[in-house]
Structures are given as structure tokens and as C-alpha cells.
Amino acid sequence: MGRRRKAEEQPLSEYWKPPADSNLKDGVGEAVACVATTFEFDAGFFEAELLPRFLGLRFDHTENERTFIIEREEALATTRVGVLVDVAKFDPRQTTLQWDQLPIQVPKGIQHAKLTLLVWERLARLIVSSANLTRRGYRRNRELFAALDFFDGPDSAPLRLLRDALDFIDTLCGWSRALPATTQRIRETAEQVRTRVRRWSNSPQDFRPRERPRVGLIVGHPATASGSARSVLSQVMQMWLPRRVVELTVMTPFVGQQSNGEDVVLDGMRNLPMARDAKGWLIVPEAPASESAERRIVSMPWRFGQCWKKRFRENSRVVLVPPYIEEVDERPRDLHAKAILIQGDHHDLLMIGSSNFTPHGMGVGAFNCEANLVFEDWAGAKQEGLALEDRLGLPVPWDSAVGVDEVAWQEPDQAP
Template sequence: MARLRPVDASQRKLLSAWGAPENAGKPIGVLATTFTLDTSLFEEECLARFAGVQSDPVRDGAIYRIEREERLSSLICAVVVADIHHCGGKRSLRWDLLAARPASGVLHAKISLLAWERHVRVIVGSANLTDQGYRRNQESFVVLEFDQNFTDQNLLEPLISYLQDVLSIASGPAIPRAQRLLAWVNANLPKDRVAPSKGIQRRVVLTGPGRADVFSQLVAMLPADGTPTEAHVVSPFFDKELRSYGPERRLWGILRQRGQAELHFHVAGEEAIESKRWRLEAPSHLLDATPKGRAGVSASIHPLRVTNVPTDGGSETRPLHAKTMTLSNDAWTLLMIGSSNFTSAGMGLSPQAQNYEANVVYMLRAGSSDKVRKLMGHRTLRGGNAVDTGHDVDFVPAFDSDGEESNVPALPRFFGDALMMGMDPEYFLLQIHVEGEAPPRGWSVRHEALTLLDHASWLGAGQPQVFESRVPRDKVPPSTLTVNWGAGANVAYWPVNIISADTLPPPADLPSFSLAALLDLMASGRPLHEALREWLRRQPDDDDTDVDGALELLDPHEKVDTSGFLIKRVQRACWAIKELSTKLVAPVLSESAMAWRISGPVGANAVLEALQKQCDPALPDELTFLLCELLCQLEADAEEGTLHVEMEYVGPIASMQEQFVAKVRERLEKSLAASSPQMQAYVRDATGKMCDGTS
């Protein structure tokens, strides 16, 4: 999709904001909120840019999945919170999808917090995390940058607090992961700095149940030297009727009450080619709130073209989805950009529904001739000349397209959390949590064509609050379940999240690596996906899975097959043990990073299995010796403290490491029983614990 024809540098591609700035360091984590969601757009475009994924999901197949898993595993978290009405879609279980269930209204805020080692970026705007929002619509957004040099706490602190509030209306094991990311941001940026009082001031306007409405917050920000005399509103959606408490009357209430006052609405419009008649996506009552019997007041509607919009690829149809509001007088101007439609719910005015909305305000105290003020005006989306609404205009308002009053059924509260608990050799193991009153008519929970739970089986099991279910591993890991209720009349999606990182299955489509191949991959200084790409390139045949033959032969004498020689095997195994130990003690940010190092395709478990596979069953001392060397190396690291990461969540990470050490010890004990007395004595001297097959 082509971009809008650039007027200035402010018109930028929204996806570009997900790429790391210069010298930002390694990615740390993502927390994003959205009303509607396209999981493929977030995963393959947004998240890939943030994490620095270079491979292509279509062209590179398994290599892309390896790179995605590797990069995402290194993050504290990657979490999206979406409104319960639109929370579904197939995805990698490496990132979490949480359903927000507001007590009032919907989760409509669009906030993306991106954290790198030395930089934090927050995107606030009108665009949902969808292909439509990021590639087609006319949207507005703000990018807020924070680093060690400058962090405006007037912006960051309320945003972090607000994201905590959003997490409180969701549930599931991803909540602590998201909270850790917010804690990391709070701990790693300076806390005692605010923006200077001169120049453009920035503030946030955040709404939701129990919070002040947009207009009350704006009034509190206005300078004391005069009320606004002019207002401009850009919005794609409006209330169905004029309300006594609605935004039209409220806005007129804060404009100048005596003398001149102007209100301009900029709405989506399409002009008929032949009749020149305008089709406006707005209700006619917008002008009905204009004060009557008062001189100097005016209200006008300006069409903002959505067809034949000039872009760098030609003229295209670009629906309006931006939301902005400008207030000004001769001495100052205020611009608000964000998610709030000009509706009662969007502005936090409705007694029935107060949406979660996020907006950023730019405030400048300067006269109308000021260059910076003029630049702010030029960078604001505006319509063309005002139309004569008494002639040649058709009002075709849009009310529900963005879902504030959506007819899309929400997943009933009866359906709580769907959790991936782990797997056995044949099945993925799920837990389905339900609570409260079940839907009144028959319901079912399915993964693709497989029914996991329905009303009858739930009743037959005694109406449990936690139901265990299994999905065959010949299917893709379930990331979203489908729920039907009301005799099939209603359908909603139910996201599945992992209970912990070590429950994830390894990426598909990978061969079982030999120890030689594992050593080759581990010894590479490049990321795993790059090393794997090179390894695959060296395969003698695309269908050949003999990884031993794929290793590059640098010495002509290596063309003699020595892989079966005992000394060669032991030498190679010792190299693998050293590489494995180095990787296990390197610092990590999260449990998922350690789980990847232990259970990933080139992880500790893979090395352990390859060690055992390469050993000659007729020589039990070989396996016993190698397991003893591995155990001694791991325990030496543990005694020095290098296995433990000094973070608040060190417990789960240390537990994963300890479980692997216990696994090695168990295999050593089993192998020791068949070993020679000499090897048993060696193990006794090396470990001081094991002898004659006992511990």
C-alpha cells in the first residue's frame, strides 16, 4: 500500500516507528493495547521490526520461525492487550494476548510501549494494530521518546500507571510478565526530570471508568490568559443523536461565551463527479448544538477526502480514522492527538459507557504569527473548504464501525483463562478455567474441528471450574479457541497463553541434530538462525538429513571418517560441554530466555540427548565419563554463583537450571550402575557423591 504523498517529515509510515533507533541496544520488551487486532500484522511486521527479525516468514520458513522464537525468547515479554470483542487470531505462543474486560465501555486506547536497553519509545495514536490501521487508513499518532539523557516524567509516569490499570482489567499468567517490563522501564530511566516550561508542552489525557472526561482534563490544562475562541475536530465517528451531555454541547461550553467563537468539524467526505454533491460521513445534528440567538458564533463542516487521495503510488481510497482536536485563541494553541472519537463514550461523558482512551496534548503559548505554531497547524490533518450544508450535501453518518457501540458479541465472563500447561509425547495439555454462571443455552469450546469442552460434558464432569483438555500434537499448538453459545448464534474467540516459557514446543520442521552439528551451530558467533542458514546451505542435498556429513571439511585428512573413534567422540563431546556451560551462565532477562537455552533446538536438552546418542552402547564408561564431566562443570558454575541471575525473578530461572542439573545427575546415576569399577571410582573422586550406582 502506497503512503500518502508527503507534505513534510511529519507524514511518516507508522510501521517505521517500531524499528530501533540508533544505539538503542538490545530489545527488552513490548506492551501494546488495541481495540481490534490483526495477529499476523503484529507478529510479522510490528514485532519483527522491534526485535530485529531479518528473515521472511514466506521465503525462509523454518529459519524464520527459529529466528522469531530465538529473538522473542530473549525478551522480558511481548504482550498485547486487546478488547474482549476482538481478541483472537492465530499466533506464536512466544507472545501473549490478553483480553480486556472493562466494567464500562471498551478498551479503545492505542498505546505501544517499546523498550530497548538504552531507549524507550511510546506510540500513542488512532491506529489499531491491524493491516487497515497501519497500511490503509488516514491515521494520526504521536511518538514519545525516552532515554538516559532525558525522560519527561510528566508523560512517562502517567502512561505507566495507566498501563497498570489496563492490565488490571485482564487476567492470566502474562500479567506478571507485563508488570516486570513496566518495572524495568521505571527502574532504568531517570525519575527526576521534566520538560522545560518554555516551548511546546506535552501532557497525556487518559480516560476510563473512574477517570475525568477529556474536556475536564483539557480545561485544567488551559492557560489562565483566556478561553479558546476556535476549535477544530477531526473524527470518523459521532453519537447517533444530539445529547444533553454529549461532546458537541460540552465543547461549546468551554469556548468563549461572549463574542466570536468558531467550531470546525473535519469529516470524511466524498464528492460526486457529475453532480458535485458531497457525501459526508457525519450526522446532521453536529450543527444543531450551535448556540442560538448569539452574534459572532459559527459552526462549519469541512470534507476530508477519502477517495482519490494522492499518495506516492497514485490516487487511492483512504478511509478516515484519525482523531484530533485543536483549541486556540490569539495567545496559545492546544492540539490533542489520540484514540478518542468525538462521541460520548470516546470523550468519557457517557453515564453508560466510558471507554479506555489515550491521547497526547501539545500546548504552545505563542501568537498566531509564531513559526512553531504555524508548523503545528500545517502538520494537523484538516479538510477542505467548508460546505454549504443547506444545499447539495448528503449526511451518511458512521456510528458503529469502530465498535464503541459494537454489535459484535463479547466472550461471556464465564470463560476465564485458557492456558497451555505443557505437553507429553502425543498431546498439548490445556487448562480451561470457567467461573460464575454459564451461558443459558448450549455452548462449546473448540480448537479447529476438535471440541474440547461443551455444556453437556461440563455438566457430566460435575461443573468443574478447571477442566483439563488435550490437543493432539499432530495439530498446530492452539493459540486461539473458538467459543459458540446461544445454540450457535454467537461466536467469539478465546486466546490461549502459556503458563510459563518452558511449556512451549520446539519450532517445527527441524531435523534431529547430531552432536557434531550441534557443536558447529553452538560454536558460531552468529545468531542461531544465521548459523542454521549456513549449515543448511552446506548440506550436500536438500533431502539429506545426515547432519554429520554437512560439516565443512577444512582439513583433507578429515575426509577419512573418524566420527566413530572414541578419542574423537570424547574430544567433540568435551567441546560441546564447554560451549553449553558458557551459554547457560550468560545473563538473561527472562524465564523464556533460559527456557530457550535449555529446551531450544540447540539447547541443553538437545546437547544432552546428542551426547547420549553418539556414545557406543557397548562402552558404558564413555557415557558415564561425559555425564560426569557435564555435571561437574554445571555444579562448579552453580557454586560460583554464575548460574544465578541477580534479578527479582531469579527463582524461576534458577529452578529451570536446577531441574536440568537434576536431569543430568539422574542419567549419570543410571549409567553408573553399568560402568566399570574404575569408572565408578573416577566418578566418586570427581563428584564425591556417587559410587556403585547410588547417590
């Protein structure tokens, strides 16, 4: 595995700004539309920190707040903006009706996807992440995200990804509890974006069959009125098989409850061909412990640890990420990132996004609405100097991993 690397990427909020180095002849143009999905939501943070970046506004402390708000309202008057949030997390502190907030009520699940689509006149950006639209998600937690840009040129990301994201937004609208006119505005916005990108004749439509690296959007949701449920795990399995697994890494802050001594998500991966000495890396948050504690603590069921050990035997390893790491962190940061990395003999696959390693998150007998990006590349290949395993941004060394029985497993709160 790769060595410890301190991420040097820009903060996630900076990706809401129109790119200054787009290399487009006339720039990206004015803001056109923004549609975002989230589980938890902070309307004040959205209005004060994210919307102004997207709209290209800058708060000058020499002017008063009223002037800034007027500028924001004028910009919103010509821009379509909507946030699709889980019905239980709707934030009534919204201060303006110039943008829409849609409560989404998912049957027997939650709206857990964290997908953002930012559209300017000549460029669209898709952000898929583990971070909620909150200050905690954007400023404190350890999160993972990826941003893809689409434009009318051969270097654009393939447009199929953008169309898949728009289709997912349409699916979520089917569970909207907003007024019909509000929901219709979001549907119309999605259709307007489709119409815009149809004119981008120089953009690639999709990846070639054996092209690497490549990326795809994997979404999960319950059955709809017109279609069946979509399982995140089933889609990942379909992409990987029939290759064998040499190493499997799971990064997750939550796991599900075990039944009859088995973890249903791990059991759902039983058809993955495993190398005889396949390694299993479990990357999880370290829970606070007293100075007298003999073992480090993981807030996950003991039975899950035993299931992990059963699957990988002596090659099962646990990487604990503490809230505070000297020389890395300025303040405590909770691990909230979610990822699955599968490494084979000749092929690697990395999924990042909103899916926890739980039945609802992975779509094993239960379904949240989830959104993830899956990256595929040849084994060990590097893009911009980084292999897929480096994209995890692990803030502790891999060789700090310990055995399953070397940590104390502590029953957690209910996981999403």
C-alpha cells in the same frame, strides 16, 4: 488556517524500528520489552510486520521462512512482549506463545486506546496514535500519531510521560481477562521498565511550568477499584481554561447521538470562553455518493450538524475528506484520525490519539479506555517549520470547507 500540506513522514510501522540516529554513545542496545494496547487487532500482521521491526530482524528473501521464524523465536525468548486488546477483538490466530495477548473487558465501555511502549536497553519509545494494530490501521487509513523518545540525557522527553503511560498499562491490567500469571507478567514488565529509567539521572523529570512547547498524556477510563473515572474532556478543559477560544477544530470519524436537540460532548464544552466571532472547523470523512447527488454526504446525524451550527453560527465550517484525493493518494484511504485543536489569542493546544468526539471517547457520562497526547505551544509558534495546526496533516485545502447546510447528513452506524 494553514494551507494544504502533504505529509512526508515515515510510515507508522517504521517507528517500531530501533532508531539508527539516536546519538547514544553505545546505541540503543538490544530489545527489552514491548507493551501495546489496541481496539481491533491482527495477530498475523503484528507477528509478521511489527515484531520483527522492533526486534531488529530483517527477512532476507534468500533464506526460507522457517529460518526467519527461528530467529524471531530466539529473540522473543529474551524479550517481554504483550498486547492488551479489547475482549471482543481478541485474535486467536496468534502462532507463538512467546508473547502474550490479554483480553481487556472494560465495564460499560471498550478498550479503545492505541498506545505502544517499545523499550531497548538504552532508549524507550512511546507511540500514541489513532491507528489500531491492523493492516488497515497501519497501511490504508488516514491516521495521526506521535512518537516520543526517552533516554539518559538532557534531550530526552521528560520521564513523567513515560511513567504516566506505565501507570495506564497497570490500570488496564485491572480489567484483564487473561490468566493471572499472564497479567502478572505485564505488571512485572511495567515495573522492570520503571526500575530501568530510575537510573537515567540525566533525563528531565517534567516540563517547567511555563515551558513551551510541552506535551502531556491524557488518558480516559471508568472508575477503578481504587480510584475515580477519568474524563478526557474534563482534562482538556482544565488544561485550557481560563483562556478564550478563537478557533476550535475537531477531526473525527464518529460522533455520538444527540439528546433533546443537544450534543452532550459539545454541551460539555459550554464553559469554554468563546471569542465573539469564534470559528468552528469540523473535519470529517466524506461518504460515497452517486454522480447525480446534488450535495456531498457526511455519515453523521443531522442533529449533530445543527448543534455545530448553533454553537458557531455563520462561522461553522465543515471540511470533508474524501476517500481518494488525486495527486495525494495511491489508493482510497478512510479518515480514521482523531484530533482537537484549540487556538486562542496567545496559546494553542492540540490533542491527538484514540478519542472520538463521542460521549464514550471523551468521557462525558460514559467511558472507554482512551489514550491521547496533548501538545501546547504559543499561538502561531512553529517547531521544525510546523505550527500545531500543520500537524493535522490535512490532505485537502482549508478553503474547501462548506457550510453545515451545504452537505447531506446521513445517519451512521453506532460509533465507538
